Amino acid sequence: MKDASARLGYLHETVRLLFPGTGSPRPYSVLPHRVLPRRLAPRRWWHVGGAVTVPLEGSVAAYLGEVFDAPVETVLHVRPALRPNRKPVLEVRTGGRLLAYVKVGDSPLARELVGREAAALRGLAAAPLKTVVVPDVLHHGEWRGLPVLALSPLPVRRGRVRPALLHAAIMEIAATGGPVPAWHGDLSPWNISPSADGRLLVWDWERYETGVPYGLDAAHHLFQRALRRMDPPTAARACVARAPRELAPLGLSSAEARRTALRYLIVLADRHAADGHCPLGPPETWLNPAVDHEELLP
Numbered sequence: 001m002k003d004a005s006a007r008l009g010y011l012h013e014t015v016r017l018l019f020p021g022t023g024s025p026r027p028y029s030v031l032p033h034r035v036l037p038r039r040l041a042p043r044r045w046w047h048v049g050g051a052v053t054v055p056l057e058g059s060v061a062a063y064l065g066e067v068f069d070a071p072v073e074t075v076l077h078v079r080p081a082l083r084p085n086r087k088p089v090l091e092v093r094t095g096g097r098l099l100a101y102v103k104v105g106d107s108p109l110a111r112e113l114v115g116r117e118a119a120a121l122r123g124l125a126a127a128p129l130k131t132v133v134v135p136d137v138l139h140h141g142e143w144r145g146l147p148v149l150a151l152s153p154l155p156v157r158r159g160r161v162r163p164a165l166l167h168a169a170i171m172e173i174a175a176t177g178g179p180v181p182a183w184h185g186d187l188s189p190w191n192i193s194p195s196a197d198g199r200l201l202v203w204d205w206e207r208y209e210t211g212v213p214y215g216l217d218a219a220h221h222l223f224q225r226a227l228r229r230m231d232p233p234t235a236a237r238a239c240v241a242r243a244p245r246e247l248a249p250l251g252l253s254s255a256e257a258r259r260t261a262l263r264y265l266i267v268l269a270d271r272h273a274a275d276g277h278c279p280l281g282p283p284e285t286w287l288n289p290a291v292d293h294e295e296l297l298p
Contacts, residue, residue, distance in 0.1 A: 007037045007078050014076065014088050015040070017106060020144075030078070043252040060090070061269065063143045064102060067150065071092045074102075085113055085260040087204070098153045100138050105147040109275060113206035113275035114147045120152070120208035124176060125191035131165070131172045133201045154201040156193045161200065161272045166192075167249040169200040177210035185209055187217040206270035212267075215247050215257065219264035222246050236265055240290050262291055 008065025013031070027043040034049055043051050056062055063223035075091040087110035091104040105111035118140045125136065135151035142148060169192075174181040186190075193201045199228045222242060226235035244254035252260060269283045280286050 004035055004037055008034065010086070011040060011076075012039060013056060014106070015052070015077075018076070018088060018090075018104065019056070020052045021055040021062070023055055025055050028054045037078045039078060041071050042075075046254075060088075060102075060104065060148070062265075063148070064090075064092050064100075064150070067139050067141070068092065068094065068099055070099075072099065075216065076133070084110060087114070087237075092150065100133070100150040102151075103149045103151075104143075112150045116208065117206035118149050118207040120205040124208075127176045129172060131168045131199055133195055133199050134205065135203055144212050144248055151203075152258045154193070154203060155195065157196065161192055161194050163249070165194065165198070165200050167218070169202065170215070170221075171250060173202075173217060174214055179235060180211045181214040181216075182208065182210040183212050183216045183220075185217075185220075185240055187221050189221070207271075210235050213260055213263050215250050215252055215260040216264045216267065217249060218247050219243060219261045220254055221270070222261070223264065223268070227280075231291050232280040236286050236290035239265065254289035265290060270282075 008030075008058060016105050028040050029043045029047040029049065029051060031039045031041055031047070033146075037119065040052065040054075042298055043086070063071045064074065071094060073093045077089040077091070079086045087106055088104040090104070092100045093099060096137050101133065103110075103117070105114040110235070118137055121134055121137050123223040124134050133154060134140050135154055137149070138152055139148065139150035173187075178183045184202060184205065186204055187202070191202065191204045195201050222236060223239040226238045226242075230238060239260055240261045247257035248254075249258060265287055269287045272278055272280070273283075
């Protein structure tokens with residue numbers, strides 16, 4: 001109930017921001033229901049619960065209709081309220097067809113991340129990628145002073161990503177940095193999907209960065225998987241302990257893999273500090289126990 005209340009509060013704030021007008025009202029529905037709010041979608045006759053009236057005139061939906069030169073419907077994703085990198089994300093549809101996913105920078109950090117993702121994807125569009133598939137930038141503009149980034153939808157199909165495919169993708173992403181490695185920055189299990197043709201679909205490139213230690217993406221993927229089953233201190237220690245086996249396919253020695261995992265955990269703690277948010281708790285509770293006994297690692 002606490003999460004639902006937080007999501008609904010953030011939803012109301014976002015609706016006021018994205019649909020600020022008073023004319024052309026249209027009924028929307030919170031789906032699947034207000035106790036479990038995940039999407040705000042145009043109302044259909046079979047939806048349960050009360051309607052949410054949303055004005056379309058002067059809204060971001062009207063703006064996107066102009067961008068795509070078509071009558072569009074938007075579905076607003078109801079984001080977790082406490083994430084520092086949260087931002088409005090919309091599905092844009094016309095005639096039942098998904099046209100784009102749209103991100104709106106509604107805070108200083110979100111504005112920065114939207115701009116970084118647009119720049120990263122434009123650069124990657126010119127890269128000779130064979131293993132990794134990235135979204136296309138369909139539009140990058142501004143609405144009422146807010147940056148708007150529209151991306152092509154990827155043909156996502158959920159399924160297990162083979163380790164060999166994941167490692168090939170990590171190496172290809174690193175190679176996009178030229179003589180210095182690059183990393184996706186958030187290569188979590190929920191940001192990737194195997195494609196029907198054997199490649200890896202990868203989205204959410206807002207943390208893409210070059211000039212980093214090789215193998216950070218592998219360490220991030222390992223740590224995020226561990227967090228699904230363990231508390232942060234245990235997951236951090238497991239990340240370091242399992243790094244030699246998990247990062248070996250990248251060509252890293254056991255010592256190099258452990259150092260990479262340690263550097264990754266420090267990078268993640270620094271990111272959280274810069275964002276002003278500690279989702280894993282204070283670093284001394286999860287980072288220090290994993291790092292302190294490794295200080296003498298060659």
